[in-house]
Amino acid sequence: MKDELNITNKWICDKCQESLVLEKVKVRYLEGNFEVELLKCPTCKMVYINDDLALGKMLEVEKGLEDK
Amino acid sequence: MTSNQGIHTQSLCPICLSKIEANMYEEGENTYMHKECSEHGKFKTVVWRGEGIKEWIRTKERAYIKNPITELKMGCPYDCGLCSSHRQHTCTALIEVTSRCNLNCRFCFADAIESKNEDPSLENIQLQFERILKVSGKCNIQLSGGEPTLRDDLVDIVAMATTFGFPFIQVNTNGIRFANDEVYVKALKNAGLKSIFLQFDGTDDKIYKQLRGKALLELKKKAIENCHKHGIGVVLVPTLVPKINVYNIGDIIRFGMDYSPTVRGVHFQPVSYFGRIPNEPKDEDRITLPEVMDYINKQTNDMVSLTSMQPPGCENSLCSFNGNYLIEGDILKPITKRSCCSSDVKKAEVGANKAKAFVSRNWSYQKLIEQEKLSDWDKILDALQNNTFSLSAMAFQDAWNVNLERIKDCCIHVSTPNGNLIPFCMYNLTNQEGRSLYRDSMVTSR
Numbered sequence: 001m002k003d004e005l006n007i008t009n010k011w012i013c014d015k016c017q018e019s020l021v022l023e024k025v026k027v028r029y030l031e032g033n034f035e036v037e038l039l040k041c042p043t044c045k046m047v048y049i050n051d052d053l054a055l056g057k058m059l060e061v062e063k064g065l066e067d068k
Numbered sequence: 069m070t071s072n073q074g075i076h077t078q079s080l081c082p083i084c085l086s087k088i089e090a091n092m093y094e095e096g097e098n099t100y101m102h103k104e105c106s107e108h109g110k111f112k113t114v115v116w117r118g119e120g121i122k123e124w125i126r127t128k129e130r131a132y133i134k135n136p137i138t139e140l141k142m143g144c145p146y147d148c149g150l151c152s153s154h155r156q157h158t159c160t161a162l163i164e165v166t167s168r169c170n171l172n173c174r175f176c177f178a179d180a181i182e183s184k185n186e187d188p189s190l191e192n193i194q195l196q197f198e199r200i201l202k203v204s205g206k207c208n209i210q211l212s213g214g215e216p217t218l219r220d221d222l223v224d225i226v227a228m229a230t231t232f233g234f235p236f237i238q239v240n241t242n243g244i245r246f247a248n249d250e251v252y253v254k255a256l257k258n259a260g261l262k263s264i265f266l267q268f269d270g271t272d273d274k275i276y277k278q279l280r281g282k283a284l285l286e287l288k289k290k291a292i293e294n295c296h297k298h299g300i301g302v303v304l305v306p307t308l309v310p311k312i313n314v315y316n317i318g319d320i321i322r323f324g325m326d327y328s329p330t331v332r333g334v335h336f337q338p339v340s341y342f343g344r345i346p347n348e349p350k351d352e353d354r355i356t357l358p359e360v361m362d363y364i365n366k367q368t369n370d371m372v373s374l375t376s377m378q379p380p381g382c383e384n385s386l387c388s389f390n391g392n393y394l395i396e397g398d399i400l401k402p403i404t405k406r407s408c409c410s411s412d413v414k415k416a417e418v419g420a421n422k423a424k425a426f427v428s429r430n431w432s433y434q435k436l437i438e439q440e441k442l443s444d445w446d447k448i449l450d451a452l453q454n455n456t457f458s459l460s461a462m463a464f465q466d467a468w469n470v471n472l473e474r475i476k477d478c479c480i481h482v483s484t485p486n487g488n489l490i491p492f493c494m495y496n497l498t499n500q501e502g503r504s505l506y507r508d509s510m511v512t513s514r
Contacts, residue, residue: 031376031403032394036444057445064429064452065403066422 011048013041020048032065074102075122080145081105082348082467085499087143090471094121101469113468114351115386118358125385128477130155131417135203137488144472148495148506149488150203150481157420158204158489159382159479160427162240163188163196165225166214171242173280175307175339188485193225197232199487208236208427210265217245223255230260236428240265240305242284243291253294262432263301263332266291270306270316271323278312296330301433303332308355308461309339317360318367321400325457328395332431333458336360340464340493343502349468357389360461368400372459376402381419383462384477390460392430400457420479430458465493467500 011020020039025047027034039048049058079090079101090103092115099116115121138149147153166187169176188196200207209229216222216239229237239256243266246253266288269275273283295302304324308314317336324331338360341349361377372391379385393400433454442450465474470493478491490506498504 031401031405034444034448036448053445057443057449061445061448061452063425064449064456066426 011039013044013046015046016041016043018043029062030065032061034061075099077101078144078472079103079470080467080472080497081108082111082500083108085467085503085505087145087472092116092121092471101471111348111468114354114356115469115471116358117356118362120358121386124358124379126379126381126414128381128414128416128419131157131415131420133157133203137199137203145475145491145494145505148490150491153476154478154491155476156383156416156479158200158207158481159420159423160208160210161200161204161481161483161489162210162212162492163193163225163483164213165193165211165216165222166219168218169213169215169242170218170244171215171280171282175279175309176343187219190221190224190228192485194228195487196483196485197229197234200483200489201232201234203489204481206234208238208424209234210238210240212240215242215244217241217252223252223259226256226261227259236262236424236432238263238265238303238431240267241291242267242280243288244284246294247287247290250294250297253300254298257298257300261300262428263303264291264295265305265335266302268304268306268320268334270313271319272316275313275316279307279309292327292330295433296327299433300330301332301431302327302330303431303458304334305337306334307337307339308360310353310355314355314363315367317363318369321364321368321372321459325395325398325400328457329454330433332433332456333460335458336461338461338463340466341468342466342496342498345500345502348500349466354469357386357461357463361389364459371400373402375406376404377459378404378406380423381414382416382423383479384471384474386463386471387474387477388460388462390458392426393457393459394451395455395457400459403456416477423479429453430456465497467497470497 018041021042022037023040024035025038025040027036074091074093077090078087081088086105088103088105090101092099092101097119098114099121101113101115104110133150133154136150136152138147138151140147140151140153144153167185226237237260241264268288269279273285276284292302306320321334324334338355361374364372365374377389377391380388380390392403394403475491475494480492481489482492482495483489495506
């Protein structure tokens with residue numbers, strides 16, 4: 001978690017110029033709804049998902065939800 | 069082919085097994101297959117009780133076999149092996165490791181009890197695995213029978229499949245030995261067994277006495293407990309027979325949920341008619357897929373919605389349905405949702421790959437990891453692995469309702485001792501006198 005907080009400080013929303021913060025975000029894929037902690041702009045609520053997450057755990061979850 | 073004339077296909081004469089033209093017509097809410105043999109007359113069989121058969125059908129871009137085994141000589145279904153006109157890859161290859169059985173069931177594909185055939189040798193089974201790998205790649209494997217657990221060397225067969233690199237190995241069983249022999253269960257797990265397809269016709273012994281000749285419910289529970297202890301997934305497989313256990317569908321689902329995550333889901337099999345049958349089966353002896361979905365919906369008091377159950381992406385649409393759910397408390401929450409339009413053409417090969425992955429992931433069981441150690445994403449993955457529950461059904465075809473379009477799209481292939489792969493229903497299908505096109509001819513070359 002410490003590492004993640006350090007990452008938080010490094011990312012700034014380009015549009016709002018605000019530091020991103022780690023927050024619980026609602027995620028929906030197909031009929032599945034989940035809450036996960038992601039980096040988010042406190043103003044415009046845009047969420048940042050890095051390549052590793054998009055092509056790693058997140059992709060695994062998508063595949064897990066996909067039907068036969 | 070669809071027209072206002074109905075849906076055209078080809079079928080077989082239930083008496084002589086000649087290929088004949090067939091049409092499926094909607095009459096009121098139901099759809100019937102009509103066909104006529106020039107020698108044996110007209111036949112009419114219900115294939116779909118309920119509206120919407122045309123909306124249910126999904127069109128797929130065919131996936132022809134890259135390495136066909138048999139030559140195309142007489143045309144479908146007489147050249148099975150597989151031949152170059154087959155349109156779907158193997159999702160599950162099934163090997164009958166014995167034709168012996170320790171039950172005497174009223175309904176049995178294999179006519180097992182009367183069998184005097186010898187079990188295939190380990191050498192022969194090895195040849196079958198090699199052939200499957202060559203033709204179908206690393207597909208899912210189901211070891212079936214007869215009752216496979218009558219073989220003490222089933223452990224060696226599972227270990228052999230594991231060594232070949234097949235990702236998902238399942239045993240189709242009545243569960244008697246899984247209940248009574250924990251050492252055997254542990255050895256199967258260690259050899260690489262991921263899951264069992266447990267014959268489970270109901271939550272009331274009255275049903276077992278009618279279908280299987282004796283009370284078996286306690287044995288089924290013990291089998292599930294032993295699978296739980298050793299981390300083997302269980303899929304409950306009820307054979308649905310009108311007037312016997314259709315009323316019990318909702319209770320079977322609730323029973324399965326109570327034993328989750330060991331029980332991974334319920335896979336219903338509406339009864340079909342094989343072997344020697346004195347009289348043509350009547351429509352009232354059949355239950356069709358839309359009726360099963362309707363009973364699931366009603367007997368779970370709408371907890372399982374009709375729209376959460378959808379046509380398959382792998383086999384022909386008329387062969388099965390499936391729904392995937394997350395268990396939250398005592399509720400099933402759908403993950404799947406039926407698409408409202410069926411105009412998209414989907415690739416059969418993509419469907420086959422998804423189906424293989426789904427079965428391997430959702431019908432296995434992994435013991436729970438402590439939640440505190442997991443990240444949010446890992447928690448979701450853990451829930452998908454262990455809190456999901458699948459509901460599905462597969463309607464097998466017999467000589468009365470066989471539809472050759474469905475046979476060509478089949479993805480469950482029976483491996484034979486001489487190294488051929490036969491679509492499941494073609495392997496088991498018999499005419500009214502019990503004569504088979506494929507099963508009988510496979511006995512000699514063990």
